Structure formats: structure tokens, C-alpha cells
Amino acid sequence: MQCPKCRAPMQTYNRNGVQIEQCSGCRGIFLDYGELETLTRLEAQWAQQAPPPPQGYPQQQAPGWGGGHHGGHGHYGRRKGGFSRMLFSS
Amino acid sequence: MRARLVDRLAELSRGAGEPAVLVDRPDVTVVRSGGTVLKAHAARLDPAALAARLRVAAHPLLAGILLAPLAGLTGPVDGRHVSSWPYGAAVAPDAPEAAPWREAGHLTARLHATPVGRLPGPLPAMAGPANAARAVTALRTLPAAPEPAPATAALVLRAWEHLPAWARDAEPRTQPRALLCHGDLHLGQLVRHPAAGGPWHLIDVDDLGVGEPAWDLARPAAGYATGLIPAADWAAFLAGYRDAGGPAVAPGDDLWPPEVDVPARAVTVQLAARALVDAATGVRALDDTDHDLLAACARIAAMGDATGDGTGSGGPS
Numbered sequence: 001m002q003c004p005k006c007r008a009p010m011q012t013y014n015r016n017g018v019q020i021e022q023c024s025g026c027r028g029i030f031l032d033y034g035e036l037e038t039l040t041r042l043e044a045q046w047a048q049q050a051p052p053p054p055q056g057y058p059q060q061q062a063p064g065w066g067g068g069h070h071g072g073h074g075h076y077g078r079r080k081g082g083f084s085r086m087l088f089s090s
Numbered sequence: 091m092r093a094r095l096v097d098r099l100a101e102l103s104r105g106a107g108e109p110a111v112l113v114d115r116p117d118v119t120v121v122r123s124g125g126t127v128l129k130a131h132a133a134r135l136d137p138a139a140l141a142a143r144l145r146v147a148a149h150p151l152l153a154g155i156l157l158a159p160l161a162g163l164t165g166p167v168d169g170r171h172v173s174s175w176p177y178g179a180a181v182a183p184d185a186p187e188a189a190p191w192r193e194a195g196h197l198t199a200r201l202h203a204t205p206v207g208r209l210p211g212p213l214p215a216m217a218g219p220a221n222a223a224r225a226v227t228a229l230r231t232l233p234a235a236p237e238p239a240p241a242t243a244a245l246v247l248r249a250w251e252h253l254p255a256w257a258r259d260a261e262p263r264t265q266p267r268a269l270l271c272h273g274d275l276h277l278g279q280l281v282r283h284p285a286a287g288g289p290w291h292l293i294d295v296d297d298l299g300v301g302e303p304a305w306d307l308a309r310p311a312a313g314y315a316t317g318l319i320p321a322a323d324w325a326a327f328l329a330g331y332r333d334a335g336g337p338a339v340a341p342g343d344d345l346w347p348p349e350v351d352v353p354a355r356a357v358t359v360q361l362a363a364r365a366l367v368d369a370a371t372g373v374r375a376l377d378d379t380d381h382d383l384l385a386a387c388a389r390i391a392a393m394g395d396a397t398g399d400g401t402g403s404g405g406p407s
Contacts, residue, residue, distance in 0.1 A: 006205055006206065006207065007205075007206065007207035008206070008267065008268050008269070009268070024266070024267050024268065025206070025267055025268055025269050025337070026337060027337060059342065059344035059346075060344060060345075060346040060348070061344060061345045061346055062314070062315060062345060062346050063315050063346055063351055063354070063355075064389070064393065065315070065355065065386055065389040065390045065393055066314075066315030066316050066317070066386055066389075067315075067316060067317065067382065067385055067386055067389060068314060068315055068316050068317030068318075068321075068382075076186050076187075076319075076320065081318075081377055081378060081379045082313065082317070082318030082319050082379055083183070083186035083189070083318075083319060084183060085313060085318050085361065085379050086189075086276050086277045086278075086309060086310065086313050086318070086319060087181065087183055087276060087277050087278040088276065088278050089274055089276070089278070089294075090221070090225060090357075090360055090361050090364045
């Protein structure tokens with residue numbers, strides 16, 4: 001199935017027994033008749049039985065593999081050559 | 091051969107002003123004369139794909155995003171396809187504080203938002219993963235172990251093997267998404283046009299095509315991750331991208347969206363592989379930034395398969 005908005009392929013996911021179609025391009029979501037109501041009901045049930053607000057996904061500020069000295073360094077003092085690596089094709 | 095190509099380009103453009111060579115690499119030659127720039131594209135590019143990419147650059151949907159080519163003065167010169175462009179002013183290499191990171195993010199987001207279905211097709215695949223794979227192949231096929239770091243080369247290759255297939259241009263070649271991407275986005279791909287204070291545009295469509303848009307965020311992301319550029323510059327690029335509704339990452343204010351992780355790893359490996367090949371073939375010696383990239387590759391190799399990105403592991407089922 002193709003997205004009616006941007007024509008990228010749609011992928012079908014199952015969320016708590018509800019089929020939703022998401023566009024792999026623009027990420028738009030399409031719901032069939034009644035699915036929005038089902039999702040709303042599930043969300044309400046979930047909110048009632050989960051008093052502490054969910055943490056969700058912890059936000060990451062830098063990858064573990066990078067090794068960069070993040071924070072504090074607002075200039076190019078440490079690595080003069082770093083900027084030029086942002087300017088040329090590899 | 092290359093000297094002859096430069097001469098031929100200079101000859102072609104002479105009417106426009108005194109010729110100046112802007113780029114002269116083994117694969118690409120660019121000559122400027124006054125307000126006209128002639129580019130001889132890499133011989134390895136597929137002619138049909140290049141023609142499709144040039145049509146996209148000329149399309150009205152990309153006005154104000156991609157610099158549009160000039161009509162005429164295109165065709166083969168010494169077996170290389172030559173295209174013609176208006177001159178634009180590039181980012182100053184000696185003034186990193188003035189670099190247009192936010193504008194780069196903004197333009198990238200607008201490029202990604204282009205409705206692919208309304209462009210003249212068929213469009214080739216965005217060539218970022220293929221170019222990274224070519225750099226790694228060059229490292230793997232060096233006749234001798236790269237000095238001064240034979241063990242380091244093995245780590246770079248191992249870091250590469252931990253990437254998902256799409257990021258290595260391996261089978262299946264389908265990238266997670268199919269949006270219009272630049273394919274080789276870095277700050278050298280922005281020019282002001284008109285040159286005197288005009289708006290910024292993206293240039294160089296040689297790797298443009300449909301694919302995973304997060305790839306276009308990979309170079310600045312890798313620069314931030316490995317400490318080559320300040321966090322503030324990456325933050326400005328990412329904020330510019332998000333403010334313009336860029337689809338590669340989810341909205342938010344986190345500095346490391348999961349979508350950029352795999353492309354940033356791949357580009358880090360690509361840059362490190364190229365540096366080792368250049369060092370081994372006498373093009374240039376390894377410098378401090380290369381050692382930062384190589385150290386990052388060692389950590390990527392040690393971390394194992396990259397899967398926590400939401401794009402590299404096949405998505406939800």
C-alpha cells in the first residue's frame with residue numbers, strides 16, 4: 001500500500017491488537033474505522049492503572065562510542081582540523 | 091590527462107571571465123569563470139542516474155533548496171560528463187564561528203520534505219551508503235597493511251561489520267525510508283547565491299537520490315560525537331533541521347536522536363577508512379582528528395551490533 005500523501009510505502013503495525021498503517025516516508029499514520037476510538041479507550045485504561053508518569057525512552061545526549069568532550073567547549077580551540085573535516089567530501 | 095581536462099573546461103568557459111580551478115581531484119574537476127562554474131563529474135557515475143539527479147536540481151520544487159544548473163554547456167568532455175552552474179560563495183574555511191549550521195539544517199529538512207512522487211523519475215538511490223562501502227573496500231583491498239596502524243585497520247573493518255546491511259550498501263539494498271536525500275551532506279555543500287549576500291543553497295547532486303534521510307545528518311553528527319566540532323554547532327544544525335519539520339528524527343530537544351546513531355557510525359568508519367587509505371598511499375599523514383575517528387571506531391567495534399536505532403533493526407513488527 002502506498003501513502004496517499006507522499007506515495008512512500010505504508011507499513012502495518014499491531015499495537016495492543018489495533019492495526020495501524022504508518023507511512024515509511026512522512027510517518028503519517030492511518031487508522032481504519034473505529035481504531036481511533038479503540039486506541040483512545042486503551043490509552044484511558046492505561047492512564048488509570050499507571051499512576052506514576054512513564055519515563056518513556058530516556059533521552060540520549062551523546063553516543064557512548066564517540067569519545068568527544070561534550071559540554072563547555074564552545075569553540076574550535078581543541079581541534080583546529082575538526083572544522084575542515086566538515087567541509088570536504090570523503 | 092587531468093591537466094588537459096582543466097584546460098578544456100577553462101577553454102569552454104573562457105567567455106565568462108578569467109578561469110580559476112576550484113577543485114581538481116582524481117575524480118572531480120571544477121573550474122570557475124566569472125559567474126559560471128563548470129563541473130566534470132566522476133567517470134564512475136552512471137550517466138542515466140546523473141541525468142536524473144540534474145533534472146531534480148533543475149526542478150521548480152527544489153527552487154531555493156538546491157542550486158539549479160545553467161542551461162547549455164553540458165555534455166561529455168574527455169569522456170567525462172560536464173555540467174554548468176551559476177557561481178555561489180562557499181562557506182569560509184577559516185571562520186568556523188560564522189558557519190551556517192542552522193541554515194544547513196533548515197535546507198536539509200526542506201530537501202527531505204520534497205514530495206518524491208512529483209519529481210521526474212525514476213530517481214536513483216541516495217549514494218551515501220555506497221560511498222561509505224567504497225571507502226571501506228579501498229581499505230580492505232590495500233596491497234599492504236596500512237602504516238602506521240595495521241591493527242587499527244582491522245578495528246575499522248570490524249566496526250563496519252557491526253552496522254546493519256542497509257548502511258553498508260549490502261543486500262538487501264533497501265534503505266529504511268525513501269525520501270529525497272542529498273547523499274553527501276557537509277558544510278562544503280552550501281553556497282550563497284547570488285554570491286554577494288544571497289540565500290544559502292545546497293550544491294552537488296552527484297549522490298542525491300531516495301533513501302534514509304538520517305544519513306544526511308551523519309557527518310555533523312559524527313563530528314559532534316567524536317569531538318571534531320563543538321556541541322553548539324551540532325545543536326544549531328539539529329535545531330534548524332527540527333524547526334523546519336525535518337522528518338529524519340522525531341521532534342524533541344535531545345542531542346542524540348536514535349535515528350542518527352547508525353548513519354553517524356557509518357560515516358565515522360568511512361572517514362577513518364579514507365584517512366588510513368590516504369596515509370597508506372602517501373596522500374597525507376594521519377592527524378589528531380584521524381586519531382579521534384580511529385578511537386571512535388575501536389569503541390564501535392567493541393560495542394557490537396548497532397540495533398538500538400529504530401531504523402537499523404528492521405523496525406517494529
